Amino acid sequence: MIPSDEFDILIIGAGLAGASLACALRGSRFRVGVLEAAQTPCLAEGWDARIYAISPANVAFLTRTGAWPRLEVQRMQAVSRMDVRGDRGGRLQFSAYDAGVDALAHIVESNRLAGALREAVQGAAGLSFIPGQAARLSLEEAGARVNLTDGRVLRAALVVGADGAQSWTRAAAGLRATTHSYDELGVVANFACEKPHRATAYQWFRADGILAYLPLPANQISIVWSTPEAHARELLGLSHEALAARVAEAGEHVLGGLRVLTPAQGFPLRQLRTSAVVAPRLALIGDAAHGVHPLSGHGINLGFQDAAALSEVLQAAPAGRDLGDMRVLQRYAAMRAEETWMIQRFTHGLHELFRPGFAPLSWLRNAGMDVAGKIPLLRSMAVRYAAGLW
Ligand SMILES: Cc1cc2nc3c(=O)[nH]c(=O)nc-3n(C[C@H](O)[C@H](O)[C@H](O)COP(=O)(O)OP(=O)(O)OC[C@H]3O[C@@H](n4cnc5c(N)ncnc54)[C@H](O)[C@@H]3O)c2cc1C
Known part of the structure; x- marks a missing residue:
């Protein structure tokens, strides 16, 4: 029997990108853990000021x-x-x-979409939500290990950083991020x-x-x-x-x-660009992988497409293949490189052309x-x- 702190895939961050990946992996052969530091907010009656234009x-x-x-x-x-x-x-x-x-x-x-994603994965076999905050990451040949702030230790073949623009996972893995503040x-x-x-x-x-x-x-x-x-x-x-x-x-x-x-x-x-979106035993998705000016509303749309591509690559990997293997992860990186580059360049160019003043x-x-x-x-x-x- 697999111990409860051991996963094939450990997603760090249950924002829209991380939750959508968990949803896409629902019903797969993998044991998936989703670690989230923040408490689930209650759904307010009024309209959320944070809205998304979904493609x-x-x-x-x-x-x-x-x-x-x-x-x-x-x-x-x-x-x-x-x-x-x-x-x-x-x-x-x-x-x-x-x-x-x-x-x-x-x-x-935003809050209704987050609620719908959570509902869709609730009680799904092979999926565990883990409240807690990641504090230390080690990516080794034998597997990845994540130490939480409360002392618990989680192990996985693959860690997915879905923890937003200030990604702790990205920094802990030593992947460089270049930001351009507007x-x-x-x-x-x-x-x-x-x-x-x-x-x-x-x-x-x-x-x-x-x-x-x-x-x-x-x-x-x-x-x-x-x-x-x-x-x-x-x-x-x-x-x-x-x-x-x-x-x-x-x-x-x-x-x-x-x-x-x-x-x-x-x-x-x-705008945020990363030196790479994969490393051995690690993949980044969503704002952890890229940041884009919201003038065309592409931010989370890129994040959802990351989740779609990563879930497709992982599910297509032959049974028994190590999910943290770069041969698997490079396929994901290659699938996402062009669209991310084009959207970032075009949106930035448009912003510069119309730069205020x-x-x-x-x-x-x-x-x-x-x-x-x-x-x-x-x-x-x-x-x-x-x-x-x-
Ligand atoms: C003003 C504005 C308008 C926008 N409008 C649009 C739009 O119309 N369309 C669009 O597509 N995009 C839009 N965007 C972009 C969109 O908001 C982001 O792309 C999206 O929210 C990123 O989601 P995410 O899941 O990648 O990251 P986040 O939403 O940041 O989620 C990260 C999660 O990780 C958790 N976390 C962080 N660190 C840890 C840790 N150490 N341990 C455990 N958990 C952790 C956090 O608690 C959080 O829940 C807009 C952005 C802005 C600023």
Whole structure:
């Protein structure tokens, strides 16, 4: 019998990326442990200010894992159209029809998605949730060992670091991370709006940052305003009425007046690249493996695709093959390298082109937006990028 502290795969971190990998491995031949340091938060009644635009590929992945059908349809919103506007009249509009998909994305709340993933794995055979914090990691030829802060010791053939941007696992394994701070915060909040949003996501590339309106059910919206820190702090200090007025004005009153539903929160924005996403007996997924500016909402979408690829590689490994073997892990790294590189480069390039206060390129970027809307190849690239179809 296998001792209770011994696993084939030990996932460190049960955030969205780690929990989705656990879900994808449900029913496999592996014994899987999921270690999580934080307590499970209670689901509040109101709307979570942290929302995600989930790409069609990830709706399919989460459906396969059994998590997606557990989400309440009344709390989900399909995005049918995108309307992107520059700071000097540039405009690019496209629809799900252009992309050949039912919806460009589905907007879901972070806490509901986390709850659905947890529900899907609850009681699954071969899967153990372990509350606790990792403190020491050793990756040896015979196996990996993780010492917890409370003295317990867990062993596994493979350790997966799914512990977020500040990944303890990545640092403990000696993998280098290079970060580029945008010196911006992403200000998020939810609003009720006066006019119908008609399932449209709006984005304004403004002199003071990038503002996105993402549609929610019942004619509500969630916003992400990526803006220099000083401006973000000012927005966070406004009264609800003043914030609603500022956001409505910045959004050209396209949805009429706004009313705050969920108070604003700010998140620091940075790009993160790692020297490698695998090492003997170790793989990184999610924000532990990469960080990307949220202007196109690709962050957790990359993380879910990491989980999908890693679970596919592990389940395809011949029975008896050591899961910590680099021949297995390199396949995962190769599967994820191109998409991660392209999304990071393109998103960073887009941010630099529209960098707040960077006036010299103003004419070029607005004209570029108009041209991109008229040239089929550029337009199709923009549509595919937005829908995460790369
Ligand atoms: C403002 C903003 C808006 C965004 N919007 C979008 C969007 O629309 N679409 C999108 O795809 N992405 C978006 N993102 C990106 C997205 O938020 C992240 O990519 C995602 O949350 C990362 O998930 P994760 O599971 O990799 O990491 P995390 O959510 O950070 O989870 C890591 C987990 O590991 C646990 N942990 C950490 N250390 C330890 C340890 N030592 N031992 C045990 N457990 C540990 C933590 O408690 C945590 O639960 C946005 C980001 C920002 C800032």
